[in-house]
Amino acid sequence: MKIAVCVKQVPDTWAEKKLTDADRTLDRESADGVMNELDEYAVEEALLLTEASGGEVVAVSMGPDKAEETVRKALQMGADSGIHIVDDSLHGSDAIATSLVLSKVLADKGFDLIIFGSESTDARMSVVPAMVAERLGVPQMTFANKVEVAGETLKIQRQTEYGYDEVESSTPAVVSVVEKINEPRYPSFKGIMAAKKKPIETVTVADAGVDAGQVGLAAAWSQVDQFSERPPKAAGVKIEDDGSGGVKIAEYLSEQKFI
Amino acid sequence: MDPFGSPERIALADTVRGFTQDHIAPHMDTWEQAGEIPLALQRAAAATGILGVGFPEDVGGSGGDTVDMTVIIEQILAGGGTGGVVAAMLTHGIATPHIVDEARRRRAAGDRVGADRLLDRFVRPVLAGTAVASLAVTEPDGGSDVANLRTRAVRDGDEVVITGAKTYITSATRADHVVLAARTGEAGAAGVSLIVVPTDTPGFTVARRLDKMGWRCSDTAELSLTDVRVPADNVLGFEQGFASLARHFVTERLTLAVTGYATGQRCLDLTTEWTRDRTTFGKPLASRQVVRHTLAEMHRQVDVARVYARDVAARHAAGEEVTLRALLAKQTGVAAGEFAADRAVQLFGGAGYMTGTEVERHYRDVRILGIGGGATEVMTDLATRLMGL
Ligand SMILES: Cc1cc2nc3c(=O)[nH]c(=O)nc-3n(C[C@H](O)[C@H](O)[C@H](O)COP(=O)(O)OP(=O)(O)OC[C@H]3O[C@@H](n4cnc5c(N)ncnc54)[C@H](O)[C@@H]3O)c2cc1C
Ligand SMILES: Cc1cc2nc3c(=O)[nH]c(=O)nc-3n(C[C@H](O)[C@H](O)[C@H](O)COP(=O)(O)OP(=O)(O)OC[C@H]3O[C@@H](n4cnc5c(N)ncnc54)[C@H](O)[C@@H]3O)c2cc1C
Numbered sequence: 001m002k003i004a005v006c007v008k009q010v011p012d013t014w015a016e017k018k019l020t021d022a023d024r025t026l027d028r029e030s031a032d033g034v035m036n037e038l039d040e041y042a043v044e045e046a047l048l049l050t051e052a053s054g055g056e057v058v059a060v061s062m063g064p065d066k067a068e069e070t071v072r073k074a075l076q077m078g079a080d081s082g083i084h085i086v087d088d089s090l091h092g093s094d095a096i097a098t099s100l101v102l103s104k105v106l107a108d109k110g111f112d113l114i115i116f117g118s119e120s121t122d123a124r125m126s127v128v129p130a131m132v133a134e135r136l137g138v139p140q141m142t143f144a145n146k147v148e149v150a151g152e153t154l155k156i157q158r159q160t161e162y163g164y165d166e167v168e169s170s171t172p173a174v175v176s177v178v179e180k181i182n183e184p185r186y187p188s189f190k191g192i193m194a195a196k197k198k199p200i201e202t203v204t205v206a207d208a209g210v211d212a213g214q215v216g217l218a219a220a221w222s223q224v225d226q227f228s229e230r231p232p233k234a235a236g237v238k239i240e241d242d243g244s245g246g247v248k249i250a251e252y253l254s255e256q257k258f259i
Numbered sequence: 260m261d262p263f264g265s266p267e268r269i270a271l272a273d274t275v276r277g278f279t280q281d282h283i284a285p286h287m288d289t290w291e292q293a294g295e296i297p298l299a300l301q302r303a304a305a306a307t308g309i310l311g312v313g314f315p316e317d318v319g320g321s322g323g324d325t326v327d328m329t330v331i332i333e334q335i336l337a338g339g340g341t342g343g344v345v346a347a348m349l350t351h352g353i354a355t356p357h358i359v360d361e362a363r364r365r366r367a368a369g370d371r372v373g374a375d376r377l378l379d380r381f382v383r384p385v386l387a388g389t390a391v392a393s394l395a396v397t398e399p400d401g402g403s404d405v406a407n408l409r410t411r412a413v414r415d416g417d418e419v420v421i422t423g424a425k426t427y428i429t430s431a432t433r434a435d436h437v438v439l440a441a442r443t444g445e446a447g448a449a450g451v452s453l454i455v456v457p458t459d460t461p462g463f464t465v466a467r468r469l470d471k472m473g474w475r476c477s478d479t480a481e482l483s484l485t486d487v488r489v490p491a492d493n494v495l496g497f498e499q500g501f502a503s504l505a506r507h508f509v510t511e512r513l514t515l516a517v518t519g520y521a522t523g524q525r526c527l528d529l530t531t532e533w534t535r536d537r538t539t540f541g542k543p544l545a546s547r548q549v550v551r552h553t554l555a556e557m558h559r560q561v562d563v564a565r566v567y568a569r570d571v572a573a574r575h576a577a578g579e580e581v582t583l584r585a586l587l588a589k590q591t592g593v594a595a596g597e598f599a600a601d602r603a604v605q606l607f608g609g610a611g612y613m614t615g616t617e618v619e620r621h622y623r624d625v626r627i628l629g630i631g632g633g634a635t636e637v638m639t640d641l642a643t644r645l646m647g648l
Contacts, residue, residue: 189307190321193267196267
């Protein structure tokens with residue numbers, strides 16, 4: 001089985017995220033970059049599937065130079081090779097452009113599965129997997145908490161608010177995973193050493209066959225005109241309990257429309 | 260280039276810190292109460308390659324050197340582990356190298372079968388986390404004076420027969436085998452051999468599980484040996500024991516040096532946060548100059564110890580002879596850890612004295628570092644000799 005895993009570099013989950021003043025995009029320099037947490041689950045699932053029945057895992061990331069670290073992390077976990085899509089024209093790309101570039105790079109490479117995390121911690125759009133599936137014209141098997149492949153049949157459990165749906169499709173297909181699906185491994189010492197020698201192919205927008213005018217900030221379908229800092233936390237309301245505390249709390253909650 | 264700053268070392272640090280946060284820190288209280296760590300931890304650590312670091316791949320290890328070992332211990336402490344976990348989980352670090360050395364000697368001498376016998380039975384399972392090894396040198400009559408140990412091993416045909424007692428032996432209540440120092444020859448250092456003794460051998464008993472001030476998640480045993488018969492093949496070179504122990508003191512001392520300053524760093528981090536949050540007399544503790552100076556002094560001692568020990572580790576990895584520097588690193592690292600843990604408890608106030616507060620545990624754990632692996636005074640004595648005084 002040949003599996004592509006799409007991994008995104010995001011600012012460290014615990015770091016304060018900032019927008020740049022220059023063009024109001026996310027300041028990716030100010031915080032340490034890490035692999036988007038859900039993408040670790042995607043890598044793990046790809047590794048589990050190929051460890052069970054053989055095959056190959058290719059980690060794919062679109063992002064600035066620094067994003068190579070995230071491809072490398074996937075290789076340290078056990079992926080066989082990487083593709084890093086890096087190009088100045090990509091800066092500021094929205095989900096539509098991202099899905100265009102990814103689908104161009106992923107098309108016609110014989111992948112049986114393309115696995116994504118179901119959402120990134122920085123943009124939280126949760127649409128790229130669906131868009132890539134649509135562009136490639138393959139089934140989208142999103143929000144999976146369990147994945148099984150038998151021959152050319154793919155079965156997943158799609159996580160829903162109250163339980164899960166069982167969904168079946170043919171391969172090739174796009175899968176996105178939720179965190180219930182597995183427990184991502186830490187790169188082992190051997191994995192870290194082995195990753196030094198694994199190949200990462202660098203791909204530009206032109207290599208992908210995409211017109212630079214279709215990507216980047218200027219081509220984005222939405223635009224940030226201005227932004228402001230979140231207001232500092234207000235002091236809060238203190239209720240002294242003189243016997244009527246319960247009632248006052250209920251009044252407060254109902255004023256705030258919590259109840 | 261800073262050998263600690265390579266992408267691989269940074270990735271290793273992330274792995275070990277994450278592993279510690281997930282698999283160690285949440286269980287510390289339980290393990291301290293149980294008086295030991297579970298074998299499952301050993302297996303999980305082996306899966307990440309942590310147990311195999313420092314051992315070559317051809318004996319079942321993961322490769323790597325003293326610098327990698329340093330990174331691992333630093334991050335176990337940074338992730339919320341303790342000196343006790345380091346001692347318990349990595350006990351094989353002081354036991355197994357002696358077996359590996361003998362296996363390599365046998366290989367070099369053309370005895371592949373004899374080498375593999377040792378490796379398959381006593382090395383690979385330990386590095387895979389399915390068996391536990393201890394090093395048993397110290398005796399009730401004395402630990403510092405290794406050359407005069409009294410446990411005797413007498414050759415009888417294809418076997419040696421061992422009688423004696425050992426004490427304060429880390430992980431030995433759980434161990435599958437111990438690498439035991441015994442006298443096979445004349446008096447003094449030249450008569451000592453190391454022998455692998457499986458713990459299920461008749462006559463070998465754990466006389467007592469010892470209770471202690473710190474390292475409470477690390478079991479410590481008193482051992483009794485009465486006419487314990489093991490194959491002479493288990494002797495890791497007749498009368499080669501003292502030389503083998505001396506050869507590996509450098510890594511043991513570096514390990515203790517790192518445990519010392521890494522404990523200090525963790526105490527500093529916890530105390531910095533605490534003094535920002537805690538208010539006395541209407542102001543945060545961290546606003547008082549005397550408190551800030553204390554934090555600065557903790558940082559000074561820890562950082563000086565770290566930079567020195569890391570340098571010695573890098574030199575050792577590069578093949579330099581560092582016997583004197585390694586023991587200075589140990590003294591400096593231990594002193595920094597002791598100072599920082601003591602100040603941390605002080606600045607935590609009453610909370611710092613309470614069981615369950617992390618700095619309280621470090622305060623107790625750090626105390627052994629200046630006693631084991633060569634007591635501080637013995638180290639200083641050795642330093643004077645190495646200085647040619
Ligand atoms: C928790 C724990 C775990 C241990 N794990 C192991 C283990 O796994 N394997 C093992 O073999 N041993 C182990 N030990 C034993 C440890 O190595 C010894 O305790 C140590 O070597 C000191 O020996 P001793 O306790 O017999 O003290 P002694 O040798 O009696 O020395 C007592 C003290 O006297 C001082 N001193 C000694 N000699 C001199 C001198 N020449 N000049 C000046 N002062 C001196 C030092 O302050 C020393 O601390 C462990 C000990 C502890 C507490
Ligand atoms: C075993 C035990 C028994 C106790 N028994 C009793 C008892 O019977 N009755 C009772 O009332 N209390 C008791 N206490 C509480 C004890 O009196 C307090 O722990 C002590 O007063 C310190 O207060 P704290 O723990 O709140 O520390 P904090 O007041 O928070 O101070 C923490 C640390 O900050 C530093 N610090 C504090 N203020 C300053 C400053 N202005 N400038 C510089 N440094 C500062 C000190 O190092 C101090 O140790 C007991 C505590 C323990 C541990």
